[in-house]
Amino acid sequence: MNAFYSLIFVFALVLIALFGVGAAHLSYFFGVILPLAAVIVFIVGIVLKVLGWGKSAVPFRIPTTGGQQQSLDWIKQNKWDNPSTASQTFIRMVFEVLFFRSLFRNTSVSLRNEDGVPVVAYSSAKWLWLFALMFHYSFLIIVLRHLRLFMDPVPFFVPVLDFMDGILQIGAPRLYMSDLLIVVGLSFLLLRRLVVPIFRYISNAADYFPLLLILGIALSGIYMRYFGKVDVIAIKELTMGLVTLSPKVPAGIDASFYVHIALVSTLLIYFPFSKLMHMGGVFLSPTRNMPNNTRIVHHENPWNPDVKPHSYEAYEDDFREHMIEAGLPVEKQA
Amino acid sequence: MADFKTKPDELYKSIDHTPPKAGWMDVPAQFRPGNWCYPAKPEVLDYIGFPNGRKWSPADEDWKLPENWKDIIHQGFRERLEKFRSLKIFMDVCVRCGACADKCHYFIGSGDPKNMPVLRAELLRSVYRKDFTTAGKILGKLNGARVLEEDVLKEWFLYFYQCTECRRCSLFCPYGIDTAEITMMARELLNLVGCNINWIQEPVANCQRTGNHLGIQPHAFKDIVDFMVDDIEEVTGKRIHVPMNEKGHEILFITPSGDVFADPGIYTFMGYLMLFDAIGLDYTMSTYASEGGNFGLFTDNVVAKKLNAKMYAEAKRLGVKWILGGECGHMWRVINQYMDTFNGPPDFLQMPKSPITGTVFKNAASTKMVHITEFTADLIKHRKLKLDPSRNDHFTVTFHDSCNPARGMGLLEEPRYVIKNVCNNFYEMPAQTIREQTFCCAGGAGLGTDEFMDMRMRGGLPRGNALRYVRDKYGVNRMACICAIDRATLVPLADYWANGVDISGIHELVGNALILDGEKEREVDLRQEPLPGKEG
Ligand code: HEM
Ligand code: SF4
Ligand code: SF4
Numbered sequence: 001m002n003a004f005y006s007l008i009f010v011f012a013l014v015l016i017a018l019f020g021v022g023a024a025h026l027s028y029f030f031g032v033i034l035p036l037a038a039v040i041v042f043i044v045g046i047v048l049k050v051l052g053w054g055k056s057a058v059p060f061r062i063p064t065t066g067g068q069q070q071s072l073d074w075i076k077q078n079k080w081d082n083p084s085t086a087s088q089t090f091i092r093m094v095f096e097v098l099f100f101r102s103l104f105r106n107t108s109v110s111l112r113n114e115d116g117v118p119v120v121a122y123s124s125a126k127w128l129w130l131f132a133l134m135f136h137y138s139f140l141i142i143v144l145r146h147l148r149l150f151m152d153p154v155p156f157f158v159p160v161l162d163f164m165d166g167i168l169q170i171g172a173p174r175l176y177m178s179d180l181l182i183v184v185g186l187s188f189l190l191l192r193r194l195v196v197p198i199f200r201y202i203s204n205a206a207d208y209f210p211l212l213l214i215l216g217i218a219l220s221g222i223y224m225r226y227f228g229k230v231d232v233i234a235i236k237e238l239t240m241g242l243v244t245l246s247p248k249v250p251a252g253i254d255a256s257f258y259v260h261i262a263l264v265s266t267l268l269i270y271f272p273f274s275k276l277m278h279m280g281g282v283f284l285s286p287t288r289n290m291p292n293n294t295r296i297v298h299h300e301n302p303w304n305p306d307v308k309p310h311s312y313e314a315y316e317d318d319f320r321e322h323m324i325e326a327g328l329p330v331e332k333q334a
Numbered sequence: 335m336a337d338f339k340t341k342p343d344e345l346y347k348s349i350d351h352t353p354p355k356a357g358w359m360d361v362p363a364q365f366r367p368g369n370w371c372y373p374a375k376p377e378v379l380d381y382i383g384f385p386n387g388r389k390w391s392p393a394d395e396d397w398k399l400p401e402n403w404k405d406i407i408h409q410g411f412r413e414r415l416e417k418f419r420s421l422k423i424f425m426d427v428c429v430r431c432g433a434c435a436d437k438c439h440y441f442i443g444s445g446d447p448k449n450m451p452v453l454r455a456e457l458l459r460s461v462y463r464k465d466f467t468t469a470g471k472i473l474g475k476l477n478g479a480r481v482l483e484e485d486v487l488k489e490w491f492l493y494f495y496q497c498t499e500c501r502r503c504s505l506f507c508p509y510g511i512d513t514a515e516i517t518m519m520a521r522e523l524l525n526l527v528g529c530n531i532n533w534i535q536e537p538v539a540n541c542q543r544t545g546n547h548l549g550i551q552p553h554a555f556k557d558i559v560d561f562m563v564d565d566i567e568e569v570t571g572k573r574i575h576v577p578m579n580e581k582g583h584e585i586l587f588i589t590p591s592g593d594v595f596a597d598p599g600i601y602t603f604m605g606y607l608m609l610f611d612a613i614g615l616d617y618t619m620s621t622y623a624s625e626g627g628n629f630g631l632f633t634d635n636v637v638a639k640k641l642n643a644k645m646y647a648e649a650k651r652l653g654v655k656w657i658l659g660g661e662c663g664h665m666w667r668v669i670n671q672y673m674d675t676f677n678g679p680p681d682f683l684q685m686p687k688s689p690i691t692g693t694v695f696k697n698a699a700s701t702k703m704v705h706i707t708e709f710t711a712d713l714i715k716h717r718k719l720k721l722d723p724s725r726n727d728h729f730t731v732t733f734h735d736s737c738n739p740a741r742g743m744g745l746l747e748e749p750r751y752v753i754k755n756v757c758n759n760f761y762e763m764p765a766q767t768i769r770e771q772t773f774c775c776a777g778g779a780g781l782g783t784d785e786f787m788d789m790r791m792r793g794g795l796p797r798g799n800a801l802r803y804v805r806d807k808y809g810v811n812r813m814a815c816i817c818a819i820d821r822a823t824l825v826p827l828a829d830y831w832a833n834g835v836d837i838s839g840i841h842e843l844v845g846n847a848l849i850l851d852g853e854k855e856r857e858v859d860l861r862q863e864p865l866p867g868k869e870g
Binding site for chain 1: 437468743
């Protein structure tokens with residue numbers, strides 16, 4: 001049901017864009033106003049969210065330790081899973097952000113019966129890690145390739161990326177691997193939610209929606225490049241108009257482009273209010289971005305409450321006679 | 335195990351990981367015997383100054399909540415979002431990828447989907463979305479938001495007291511979302527409306543007054559220690575002196591009171607005393623700070639700070655140079671990650687340095703507190719102990735990493751090094767169940783009480799099954815651990831899932847192997863069982 005609602009919603013977006021540009025002649029709205037507004041919401045939204053996180057205190061240093069601590073000199077520390085300095089922590093974060101280190105640990109549990117003996121078995125389950133990486137890196141590469149539409153001259157790495165991505169030299173226009181991989185990655189992520197009962201159970205509309213939305217973006221993009229063969233020169237005129245804030249809407253741009261850009265705008269607007277903010281959160285997560293060194297370096301709690309223990313004096317007052325009788329030293333004689 | 339009668343086979347067969355048809359928001363919490371802990375007694379709450387103490391039961395329809403309970407929770411939630419960035423981030427960034435789902439021992443053993451860490455957290459998150467986010471206010475259920483009703487609060491109580499704050503889920507989460515942290519926050523919120531459990535609040539109250547969870551008063555504490563000195567004499571022929579509340583020593587030794595009081599912890603306690611005697615350590619114990627553990631951690635950060643403060647206060651009063659800490663799990667989470675922030679830095683103490691080997695414990699430079707296995711491993715490395723590991727030859731040993739030292743510290747090699755030097759037969763359990771991936775005893779974070787036995791045995795399945803595996807494969811008959819809660823909770827767990835395996839601390843094994851100057855020829859181990867070759 002949740003998946004269905006999300007699908008309907010993405011379809012609705014597509015239809016609105018098609019209708020808006022085709023019948024209602026709203027190409028200026030879809031080509032200029034909507035994208036500009038979306039970028040503003042995206043940036044302001046992210047900044048506010050991150051500032052909101054930053055405003056909250058970090059009272060304790062609570063890394064989740066994933067290996068041997070810094071200890072006696074002859075015991076080998078696992079520096080990247082249990083860092084005790086800032087630079088080790090930096091490396092932990094690099095692994096976390098670039099390679100999804102924690103997800104790489106993933107296992108899957110099954111309960112079996114082997115000759116009447118109960119066996120709780122754990123098998124390695126790196127599929128999620130693999131397809132998640134596939135999706136994210138394809139997405140990243142695609143975003144970077146898009147810079148050719150927004151910059152003049154095009155930065156040096158974009159043609160390089162372009163070449164590498166199309167190195168298979170299949171078809172004309174050349175097939176980008178990232179286009180294929182993002183669709184494969186997204187399809188896997190979607191299917192596992194639909195097919196595996198427990199993932200289906202935990203998924204709500206907010207989980208299907210971004211997947212379907214991004215899939216919609218990817219598919220509309222693929223259509224434009226390989227099937228619709230849209231007029232890229234005209235589109236670059238439009239996109240450059242956006243970045244230079246001198247908007248114009250050249251004639252002859254196919255409706256599929258407006259669908260694409262409407263979906264992208266939706267993603268940008270949706271982003272700051274959704275789980276997609278994991279992009280920022282991963283950097284700020286206190287169980288990952290802090291070293292395990294509270295015993296070595298003091299950490300200050302900005303709101304450290306002023307509480308005192310039940311004092312020794314009160315304790316002795318309570319038990320003095322017994323203590324003397326038992327031969328325990330006391331501060332004050334009875 | 336008062337009323338808990340389900341056989342292991344039946345329990346195992348009853349586990350079903352298929353989720354129900356109805357969505358989780360539509361399945362109300364079900365309180366049945368064995369899956370919840372008794373609520374705190376009103377007089378206990380009054381003593382520690384917690385609000386809304388009353389007689390009530392989770393099984394009742396009416397929880398007698400204060401009239402404005404929704405407001406109280408809302409305000410408390412808002413306040414904690416400002417005070418804990420962890421909470422705010424963990425509320426916002428979960429993508430429900432499900433990587434944590436089957437990592438929780440309670441889910442593995444119960445199949446209840448709300449024991450998947452992701453849904454446990456969603457119980458809180460759903461209310462967060464409704465109350466504190468724009469998208470949640472507008473989209474409601476579509477965005478996974480819902481209104482805080484009494485049924486929701488009941489779910490909170492049930493499931494946040496079915497989490498042992500073990501952090502296994504956090505290890506696997508791509509953003510490090512720590513459900514233990516979320517559980518701590520939820521328990522603080524529940525405290526505000528007087529919904530908490532006696533097994534946590536009573537030890538807290540005891541600890542405040544008498545210095546330890548069990549409420550042992552100073553003279554009784556000394557008596558118990560004297561009994562153990564007697565027992566040591568019986569086994570070794572040596573009478574040991576244990577300094578208590580004495581000023582002017584170098585080191586203050588603090589261990590969980592479970593070691594002093596409860597079988598099999600007492601044998602570990604004897605092991606400490608024998609070790610200190612063997613190396614002539616200049617130390618004292620304290621009856622005022624006679625609790626290493628800190629049940630405050632399981633209920634409220636301010637209480638945790640308050641209880642923890644006794645350690646430094648006593649170290650200062652007695653004028654020691656540094657503190658040595660015994661074998662305990664959550665105690666070491668507090669010392670390693672909270673103590674210095676709570677009550678430090680303790681400028682009146684000195685950099686911990688082993689008086690025997692001269693080793694400086696640089697990893698305790700600020701907090702000035704050293705773990706006993708760090709200390710002992712260093713002694714062994716420098717060959718300062720005379721050991722006869724064959725006195726443990728009647729044991730085939732495995733090691734259970736306790737959650738907190740594993741995932742809140744990283745104390746993995748030190749205990750293993752000690753064990754391997756005092757025992758000849760040591761085997762590891764499967765890799766996915768040890769070290770940082772270790773499974774909980776299912777009785778931590780204040781849930782190790784008898785009325786909770788059904789869930790404890792369910793949650794104990796992953797640990798118990800791994801233990802059974804090494805029992806059958808290698809003949810393991812002893813599981814060592816470095817946690818006082820473990821030493822209490824693993825005993826019924828092993829009886830249930832891997833019958834025939836005993837539980838002990840590491841320093842019990844040290845005590846067996848340790849050769850004291852002038853001791854008599856030993857016939858029995860610390861449990862007064864015949865040594866290998868001395869039977870019959
Ligand atoms: C620093 C940047 C980022 C990191 C480290 C990161 C990491 C991750 C990880 C580890 C997952 C969980 C695995 C999975 O469910 O696929 C995930 C999920 C996801 N990410 Fe990212 N991400 C980042 C940026 C982004 C961006 C920019 C987007 C797109 C706009 C995005 C979209 C998603 C989506 C839609 C999912 C959910 C997949 C699902 O529902 O199964 N991520 N991310
Ligand atoms: S692993 Fe982390 S992000 Fe994934 S569902 Fe669990 S808590 Fe959420
Ligand atoms: S902290 Fe432990 S008990 Fe709690 S949800 Fe995570 S895995 Fe389960």
